[in-house]
Amino acid sequence: MLKLYIFDELFNHNFLFSLMKIKILFAFILAVTLSAQTNSNKDIVTTRFLNGNIKTYGEFVNGVKDGIYQEYYESGNIWKDWNFVDGLEQGTSLWYFEDGTISMRWNYVHGKLEGKSQWYYESGELWSEPVYKNGVQEGFTKTYYKTGELQGIWNYNNGKLNGLSKIFYKDGAIEVERNYKNGKMNGVTKVYYEYKQVALEANYVEDKLDGTSYLYYPDGSIKVIDTYSKGQVTKREKYDYGSRTAKVEESFIEFYGNGFIKSEQNFKNGNLDGSNRYYYDNGFLKSEISYNNGILNGFSENYSEYGILAESIEYIGGKRFGYSNKYNEDGILTMESKYTNDTLHGKWISYFPSGQVEQELEYSHGKIIGVTKTFYSNGNLKSKLEYSNGLKDGYATWYFSNGEVSDYGNYKDNLPNGSFYSYYPNGLIKREAIYEMDKLISETLYNENGEKILLK
Template sequence: MGRLSVDSWSQETGAEGNVSSAASAKLAADATKATMDDPHERSNAKECIMRRTMNATAWALLGCVALCSPAQAATGDVELIQERYPNASIKIEREVTQDDEGNYVNHGYWKHLDENGTMLAEGQYVSNQRDGVWSRWYRGNESNLFRSAPFNQFKPPFVSTASFKAGELHGVWGIHDANQRIIMEVSFVEGDRHGPANFYNVDGAKLQEANYVNGLLDGEVLEYPRGAKQPSRSMFIKGRELAPKVDQEKNGRKKSEGVYLYAPLVAKTRDSWWDAKLAEYAPQGEDERHGKWITYYPNGQIQVEGEYEFDVPVGKFIWWYSNGQKAIQGSYVAGKEDGRWLWWHENGLKKTDGRYKNGVQVGHWMSWMPNGRVASSQDYPAVVEEGLSDIDEPPMIVITDEEGEPIEEEKSDVVTKEPKQVELEAKELDEPLMLHPQEASLPILNPLPRR
């Protein structure tokens, strides 16, 4: 297996394929300069110098020039390519190899320097994809990121270090200033934010801390305003902020209040390590009620109170008359009426009493007139099969007069989620008999204002 040299390396050695001790020394010097130009790399300088010097010596013995790790050598011929500035100083130095189709691809060590030989970026490629730890140095004018807070409060130059796997950010991306003060640390898995994401003030205190799961904010987000004794807190569930909302009339009267699960914040652009650009997030989708909710009458009296999960009613709901008298009470399971439901007349007497199973009326139902006399009595099938949406034999609704005698007999329409309303001729009942919450005179699950 051979190793090829290009550009001026053959000129520096004096003969193609022969490496002098001076060339080996130059390789070691280049390695020293590459690592010592930035304080962030000084701790690894000794290891880098030894590795590069030993590699140079080994390849010199084989009649080759440049550096190669054992892993790179195993892939085939690796060439060292150098691109130079007009003043002959090295601009980019990289190792390449040929893929299965003969195309040259980056494979191995890669570095970028300015005209004065100061390191600008370095890292490793594997089959033309960034892999392992990469570092890039910024003077501060290369990206708008460094002109925005909190970065503009720190001292340039900045060093940005990140881990890659198969060309994607995979690990921690961190940025420090010239005084080695940390500005940010964001965790990634296969290119998406995943894990802790923290930003810092110049005094080293946290400015913001958050957590991501598969690119979406998830969990508590803490922000630490300067001078504040306590951090501000926000809660996110899979990219959706869970937050209270109060809707008011123009005169300031409260119309409703509750908890929203706002539309997910989705990345419009991905994080770009090389360009020092953070991902931009924007809401996508619909807001949903998620938690306790209350709506109010114009007089300030509670109208409806209940709870939602992802905009679906769950648990106990209560409706009220505008005078504060309870009107309806019942429960939902996954958006369907379930269990006992009760209605009341505005005078406080019970109006209807019955049970639901999976949104369908079951068991014994009774209704009363405002004067307390029985208005109807009806039995529904006690067992409703899973997934049954209607009943083959519609039940008979019995309406009685003041003496308890039937007024009329007729079959209702097929009983689904909206049973037929039956008008009573009795003078005591001045409105249709309500056998279902959706037939109540009060708004049932009325649309609530969105953000």
């Protein structure tokens, strides 16, 4: 009976164990089958670098990103790790430095950034925590020192800096206070010494210094008072420590980052005055402009980027008076004109590079008058037209380069009026026409032998 009992127990145990294995195997097969059915329409798409390493790896459904999408460095290390649902970013996305340290952590909802994100230093410490709402940076963004102390608080509204933002010393004391409007500095900016005393106080308008700024000694006494206009310092008052008498400066030199001079400007009572020079970043003179109490006065000259004179203009009281000349890239005169009260008045002449006259005009208070002439480069006359009050009025003649007449006619109030003639180079008539205030009345055409071929 004991043997039978043991046999029965063994039989029951083995039977139950086998039954359990069958159930487990069936469950595994079912899970794999269901998984295969679930992912049957999901495609894995990869791209590779030339060295064979994966560049991108992504899961797609019907051509749309759905699931994991990853980008890699050429070294093979992961760069970006996303999750997509129906083509839109969803959930947490991680970006990495090439050594594998997390660079950024983003959170997405239906393809748009949402909530707090984290940006990190390459050494792994938290650097910044920007906040997003519906894909746009909103509210306070905090930045941190590597050692963890708060470095700055930046106030965003609709993706742009707005209102007061602050930068802090490591001990928590304020270092800088800036006011913004629509992403640009507007209003008062203050910079502090570490012991909370104001070091600098300046006013900005649209990101440019404007108005009066103050630089202070550590004890709070004034060191420098600068006056700005649209970003340009126009006056500087310097105070030696303990002195109440200022040394006034109204001439300033500005430099490019490469060390070359950018400008040499002179001011008087806050206005540009005297000769002022501006330079290209390669060191060549760009322009030299003369002012009198902020108003253009005297000769102003503009130069090419290689320092060759390009234009010369004479001003009186802010308006062009006298001669204005233009030059080509070789410094050769190409045009000279004359102005009165900012309006063309007098001779206007253009030149070929050879120095030969190309065109001659006469202006009276901005309007062409008298006979205008154009020339071929060989010096022969090309055209001669009569003008009155800015309009073609009178006889007009055009010439071949050999000096023979090619066309001849009459204008009134800028419109063809009367008889017009055209000629072949051999001198024979080509066309005869009669106009009445731009309306063609009759026309006769001739061949090169002088025979009529069309009569209208």
